[in-house]
Amino acid sequence: MHPDAPLPFAETLSVLQTLVPPKLLSPRVGIICGSGLSGLGGSLKEVVLISYDRLPGFVQSTVPGHKSFLAFGLIGSVPVVAMLGRFHPYEGHKLSSVVYPVRVMAKMGVKNIIITNAAGALNPNLAVGTIVVVHDHIALPNLTGMNPLLGPQIDSSYSRFLPISDAYSRSLRRLVFQAAHQLSLDREALAEGTYAWVSGPTYETAAEGRFLRAAGADVVGMSTVPEVLAAREEGMNVMVLSLVTNMVVIPEGYKSVREEVEAELAGKVTEAVVDEVVSHEEVLTLGREKGDLMKALVEKVVEFIGNGNGGAV
Numbered sequence: 001m002h003p004d005a006p007l008p009f010a011e012t013l014s015v016l017q018t019l020v021p022p023k024l025l026s027p028r029v030g031i032i033c034g035s036g037l038s039g040l041g042g043s044l045k046e047v048v049l050i051s052y053d054r055l056p057g058f059v060q061s062t063v064p065g066h067k068s069f070l071a072f073g074l075i076g077s078v079p080v081v082a083m084l085g086r087f088h089p090y091e092g093h094k095l096s097s098v099v100y101p102v103r104v105m106a107k108m109g110v111k112n113i114i115i116t117n118a119a120g121a122l123n124p125n126l127a128v129g130t131i132v133v134v135h136d137h138i139a140l141p142n143l144t145g146m147n148p149l150l151g152p153q154i155d156s157s158y159s160r161f162l163p164i165s166d167a168y169s170r171s172l173r174r175l176v177f178q179a180a181h182q183l184s185l186d187r188e189a190l191a192e193g194t195y196a197w198v199s200g201p202t203y204e205t206a207a208e209g210r211f212l213r214a215a216g217a218d219v220v221g222m223s224t225v226p227e228v229l230a231a232r233e234e235g236m237n238v239m240v241l242s243l244v245t246n247m248v249v250i251p252e253g254y255k256s257v258r259e260e261v262e263a264e265l266a267g268k269v270t271e272a273v274v275d276e277v278v279s280h281e282e283v284l285t286l287g288r289e290k291g292d293l294m295k296a297l298v299e300k301v302v303e304f305i306g307n308g309n310g311g312a313v
């Protein structure tokens with residue numbers, strides 16, 4: 001038993017066995033829906049929704065735009081399991097709780113996981129509404145002691161020192177671009193990039209935004225990386241799609257208040273400076289607007305996986 005948090009896998013799986021029809025009990029693909037993206041669950045056929053409060057080991061999602069249901073169903077003929085609502089450390093959840101559903105998916109036999117999120121763009125070439133296919137990440141929390149794999153190993157057969165330079169499956173990333181081609185999406189609809197994980201819940205200051213951009217990140221968000229690490233530890237192929245819901249506020253240059261006041265005292269007319277801010281409402285609005293696009297891409301990729309394409313199983 002894990003001393004930090006006893007993980008009730010047997011109990012969770014036994015509840016699932018009583019609630020999920022046998023046909024859906026061995027999902028091929030796991031999906032995690034990001035902020036405002038739970039509509040993905042709406043496209044599942046023969047869907048069975050299970051409230052998180054019925055599942056031992058699951059906590060509740062408390063963030064607007066996240067539900068608290070595990071959905072089982074079919075995309076085409078492929079059985080999938082989807083988290084309609086994820087857990088973030090900033091909600092007060094332990095990292096072991098945040099990644100518990102990913103580990104449950106692994107115990108159910110899921111080999112491929114598609115993780116979606118809403119993110120702010122640091123790269124000025126990205127437009128709001130773009131979906132970024134993530135190929136790498138920067139996780140300051142991981143580097144400074146906030147890593148879901150810290151502590152005694154939950155399974156002694158797992159690697160103690162997990163390499164994650166290959167965390168984002170190239171085969172699955174290829175499938176996204178093939179899916180975009182089949183869906184006749186404009187080239188600009190998709191981009192590739194690096195995701196920076198921050199703990200949140202505050203959005204970034206301008207200086208933090210500049211810092212993360214200078215470090216090489218294209219987008220920034222408050223989730224996903226813990227799930228990626230757990231999924232890799234469990235041996236899954238991982239794909240991450242970030243929907244750019246807003247530009248991170250990084251003004252061109254600081255407009256000096258001293259100079260503003262001095263100019264006014266000298267009788268000059270100055271331009272009023274209004275500081276911009278980001279809000280979760282705009283994140284959710286964009287999630288709703290682009291939810292169908294994200295859904296179409298995910299469905300197509302699942303279809304490809306079902307057909308055995310791309311080297312992913």
Ligand SMILES: O=P(O)(O)O[C@@H]1C[C@H](O)[C@@H](CO)O1
Nearest residue numbers: 034035117118222223280283
């Ligand atoms: O769960 P995701 O990463 O999609 O949600 C993002 C990050 C924060 O939870 C929230 C901020 O608006 O949206």
